[in-house]
Amino acid sequence: MKKKKKISQSFQKWLSVVIIIAFLVTTACLWVIQTKLSENNAINLLALNISDVREDIIDASDENLLKLTYEIAEEINQTDKVTSEFLERLTEKYDVTEINHINSDGIIDASTYPDFLDYDMRSGAQSGEFMVLLSGDKEYVQSYQPVSYDTSISRKYAGVVLNDGGFVQVGYGSERFQKDIDEFVVGVTRNRHVGEGGSVIIVNEAWNIVSDRQGNEGKNLETVGVWIDKDKTPAGEVFIEAVYGEPCYCMYQISEGYLVLAVMPTGEAALSRNVSVGVTTAMQILVFAALFALIFFLVRRLVVDNIYKVNESLSAISEGRLDTTVNVRSHEEFNALSDDINATVNTLKRYISEAEARIDAELAFAKAIQHSALPSVFPPYPNRKEFDIWAGMYTAKEVGGDFYDFYFVDEDTLAFLVADVSGKGIPAAMFMMTAKTFIKSFAESGMSVEEVLSHANEKLCEGNDANMFVTAWMGLLNTKTGVVSYANAGHNPPLVKHGNGTFAYLKSRPGFVLAGMEGVRYRKNEIQLLPGDTIYLYTDGVTEATNQDNELYGEERLLHIMNQKANLSSKELCEAVKADVDAFVGEAPQFDDITMLCLNYFSTDEKGVKNREVKKLTVKATVDNINAVTDFVNEQLESMDCPMKVQMQIDVAVDEIFGNICHYAYPLGEGAATICMEIQEETQAVVMTFMDNGIPYNPLEKEEPDTTLSAEEREIGGLGIFIVKKTMDEISYRYENEKNILTVKKYMKC
Amino acid sequence: MTIEKTRNNDELIITLEGRLDTMTAPSLEEELKASFDGVQKLILDFKALEYISSAGLRVLLMAQKTMNKQGVMVIRNVNETIAEVFEITGFADMLTIE
Known part of the structure; x- marks a missing residue:
C-alpha cells in the first residue's frame, strides 16, 4: 500500500x-x-x-x-x-x-x-x-x-x-524678450536637477534649445531625441520619450514664449520602486516565515502531538494492553475523543471478559469430558495382582491432545497405550476422542496390536480434512506370561526396567504416525517382562519440556531420574518424574501436555509379595552340563506338586533349549548360559528363562517341520523347539542387551 | 542311561533305561551302528525309558531308515510322555509302536 x-x-x-x-x-x-x-x-x-x-x-x-x-x-x-x-x-x-x-x-x-x-x-x-x-x-x-x-x-x-x-x-x-532673459534662463537650467539624473530643457518658439545641461544650445530639440506635437501631447501631461538616449518621463509647459521641458529617467523612478518593493518583500518574507513557523508549531503542538499521544495509547490497546487509557485532555475535542475511546475499550474489555468466562467454562467442561474419558480411578483393577498401573495427564491448556488408555481386551490381555495428537485445544481434544475410540474398539475386537494400529490408521485417515495426526505407542500385556507385544506409531520409545534394576530405552523402529497416510502397516515387536520389570510410557511433553534458558529436558535427564527412582511404585515413579520436570522447567510456562503411564509387572504372584524367588544358575554352555541344568531344574520342581509327566516334559524342554545353546550359540568358542527358574505358586506354573550371549537367534522363527513325511524324507532339524512349543504352555523370545532370552512357562496342571 | 542288548540270531532287542537326550543319544547311536549287521528285526524296549528328546528322535530316525532297508523296527512299552512326543512330532505314524 x-x-x-x-x-x-x-x-x-x-x-x-x-x-x-x-x-x-x-x-x-x-x-x-x-x-x-x-x-x-x-x-x-x-x-x-x-x-x-x-x-x-x-x-x-x-x-x-x-x-x-x-x-x-x-x-x-x-x-x-x-x-x-x-x-x-x-x-x-x-x-x-x-x-x-x-x-x-x-x-x-x-x-x-x-x-x-x-x-x-x-x-x-x-x-x-x-x-x-x-x-x-x-x-x-x-x-x-x-x-x-x-x-x-x-x-x-x-x-x-x-x-x-x-x-x-x-x-x-x-x-x-528672449534677448533680455536668455542669459538668465541658461543659468536657471544649468544647476537644476530633476531627481538624480533628470534635467530641464528650455526651448524657444523656433524649437531651438535655449538651455540644457549638455551644451546643446542653439540646436533643434530633436537633437536630444524629443519631438513634441503640441496638439497630441498637451502641456502638463506626462509622456515617455528617449531623451539623451535614455527613456524618460517627460513634461512641458509654455512660459513667456519658452517651452520648459522637464525630463527624468524612468530607470530612476523604477529604482526607487525597486528598492521600495525589495525592502518590503524582504520584510514580508520575514513576516510570512514567522507566520508559517507559528502556525505550523501550533498545529503540531495542538493537533499532531496530541494525535500521536492518542495513537500511542491505541497501539498499546491494540497490542492487548486493554488497561491502557487515553488521556489527552488539552482541548475539548481531544477530551471527548479520549473519553469515547476509553468507553469503547471498557465495553470491549467487558465483552472480552464475558467471552473469556464463557470460553473458560466451555474449556473446563471439555477438559472434564476429556478426563472422564480416560481411566482415572487408581488402582484400576484391585483384584489383579499381576501388575500395577498408574497414568497421569498434565495438560498445558484446558484441553490437550495427549491421552493414555488401558483396558482388558480379554481375560489375560491388558492393552495400554499413550498417544499424542498434533496440535492443542478443542480440535486436538476432539481428534483424540476419535482416535481413542477407534483404537479401543479395534483392540477389543481381539486384533493383534499391529492390526489395531493399522485399522485405526485407516479409519482416522478417512475425512481427516484438518490434517491432524496422532503418535502412539501401544502394548498388549499378557498378564500370565509377562510378554508384551507392542507397536509404535511414531511415538517416543518407552523406558523399560528389567531385573537388573536399571531403565533403558526400548528402541524399536517406529512406524508412521496414525492418520498421516493411508495404507500404513505397523510392525509388531515383543518383549518379555519378568516379575519386577517396569515399563514407562510418556509423551514428548516430558522430554521436550523447556526451561527458561530454552533447554530441553531431554531423554538423558529422564533416564537419569528414572534410574534414581527405579524402585518406586508406578504412581510414585510418575510423580517423581513430574516433580523433576517441574523443577527443571522452573518458572517457564508449560507448553505441551505431559502424559505418562507406568506399568509394574509382578507376574501372577501376589502383588507386593517379595518371596517370588527367582533361582538362577549360570554354567558353561557345554553338553556336559545338561545334567547339571536338568538337576537344578528338577530340584526347583520338587517344591511343587509336579506331576511326573510334566516334569518329564520340562526336562525334555531343558534338554532341547540348553542343548541348542550348547550346539549353536557359540560357534567360535565357549560361553556361558544362565537359567532362571521361577515358581509361581499362585498359578501353579513354572517360568524358565534361558539366557546366553551367543549369536542372536530366535528359535521361534524356525520353520516348523512337516510331521507327515516318511522316515526317508524327514529332516531332523527343528524338531526340538517344535516339541518345546507343543509341550510348554507359553514361550517367547527376545534379544536384549546382546542376550538371547528365551522364556517358557509351564502350568503344573496337565 | 543304560543300554542293554539281547541278540537272538537276526533279532536284536535293545532295552533302554533312563533318559534318551542330548547327552545319551550319541552312545545309543554308536551301539546301534555297531549292531546293525545282520539284524532283520530291531526291537527297542522303552519300558524303563523316562523321556526322549529330539536328539533321541534323531537316533530313532536314523535307525528306522537303516532298518527300512534290512528289516523291521519295533518300539515297545512306550510311556505316556514319550508317546506324546511321538504324537507331536509325527513319529507315531512313522515308527512301528507296539
Missing part, C-alpha cells in the same frame, strides 16, 4: 502554498502600487521643477522689464510734451519693442505704433488689466501673451504711473 502522508506534512504543504500565493499576490500588488507611486512622484517632481523654472523666468523678466519701464517713465516725467517721436527715441535708447503713453482717461495718446493711437485700454481684456494703474497702483507687469489689439502679436508689457496722471506701458516683442 502507498504510504499515507502525515497530517503535519499535508498541513505543511497547504500552508506553504497559501503563504506563497499570499506572498506573490501582495508582492505583485505592491509592485503595481509602487510603480504607480513612483510614476506619480516623478510627475510631481517634473511639475514642480517646471513651475520653479517658470517662476524664475517670469520673475527675472518682470524685474528686468519693470526696471526699464521705470527708467523710461523717469524720462517721460522730465519731458514736457510726450510725443510718439519722443517715444520712438526712447524705444531705440532702451532697446524695447513698444512704448505707449496712456492718458488719465485710459486712452493711448502717444505710441511707437501709430495704429495704437486712441485705443481705449478698457476695450481688451489684456489691455484692460493695466487700468489698475489709474486706480492707485504704481506699477503692473503682465506676462508674455498675445495683445488685445492684434492677437497674432505676443508681447510682454509693464506699466508705471506717470506724474501727469496717465501711465506709460513698455512692451517687449519676443526677440527682445
